[in-house]
Amino acid sequence: MNQNRSHAVMSQRFEPLDSLDDFPTPPWATRALLEYGIGDKRALSRMSCLEPACGAGHMATVLGEYFGQVFSSDIYDHGHGTLADFLQMNCQKQSVDWVVTNPPFRLAEEFVLRALEVARKGVAIIARTVFLESVGRYERLYRDHPPARFMQFTERVPIVRGRLDGKISTATGYAWLVWEMDCSHLYTECAWIPPCRKLLERPGDYDNRVKMSFSDDPATRGPGK
Numbered sequence: 001m002n003q004n005r006s007h008a009v010m011s012q013r014f015e016p017l018d019s020l021d022d023f024p025t026p027p028w029a030t031r032a033l034l035e036y037g038i039g040d041k042r043a044l045s046r047m048s049c050l051e052p053a054c055g056a057g058h059m060a061t062v063l064g065e066y067f068g069q070v071f072s073s074d075i076y077d078h079g080h081g082t083l084a085d086f087l088q089m090n091c092q093k094q095s096v097d098w099v100v101t102n103p104p105f106r107l108a109e110e111f112v113l114r115a116l117e118v119a120r121k122g123v124a125i126i127a128r129t130v131f132l133e134s135v136g137r138y139e140r141l142y143r144d145h146p147p148a149r150f151m152q153f154t155e156r157v158p159i160v161r162g163r164l165d166g167k168i169s170t171a172t173g174y175a176w177l178v179w180e181m182d183c184s185h186l187y188t189e190c191a192w193i194p195p196c197r198k199l200l201e202r203p204g205d206y207d208n209r210v211k212m213s214f215s216d217d218p219a220t221r222g223p224g225k
């Protein structure tokens, strides 16, 4: 029996080219960014944030626990936020303080480059650790836009297609990458997110029902509109 279960193989997740790449983020993993990765979290309550690939809102809802204002959008109607293709949407430059998301993996570079135009203060994405690799990605993204911080999860983040599931395990490593506009850094800081899942999980986090938030008000047309 061919049981090739090396980490290198298990870390890959092949998606059809036209896939929406719908892999919701467990809420504790988003809280980890806000608790350990973004600086003074009290200041966030005076800031705005765009989640431009919000899916069913599992990340956007947590962002609403910290940011004063959250705009949510997605190219597909998963039941949360407004409908918009982030790579095409008419969004003014520097129109929100932060852009935070778990982008579709195959478009993650394009998402970061677009987000760096839209955000005033910073951009953060959660991505598989292997997103750090490749000459092409270095040339297209990291050479001219090195992140301020790379934060590796020490615990595995159970991310699966189409639903939250707190009971599954995964062989895939994840990290937060954070870009900050107001610091010119020569090097990317590397840090480890301490074990925090137990601390940051809340009752109801794994309800897969769609959660609506104030930012889903149809009157809220998104940033810079």
Ligand SMILES: C[S@@+](CC[C@H](N)C(=O)[O-])C[C@H]1O[C@@H](n2cnc3c(N)ncnc32)[C@H](O)[C@@H]1O
Pocket (backbone or CB within 6 Å): 020, 021, 022, 023, 024, 025, 052, 053, 054, 055, 056, 057, 058, 059, 073, 074, 075, 076, 078, 084, 085, 086, 087, 101, 102, 103, 104, 105, 107
């Ligand atoms: C990895 S899921 C993340 C969902 C959500 N951010 C979360 O963390 O729970 C990626 C999402 O990107 C959306 N998406 C794919 N292409 C997009 C595009 N061009 N513009 C906006 N959203 C897109 C998909 O519909 C999907 O909901």
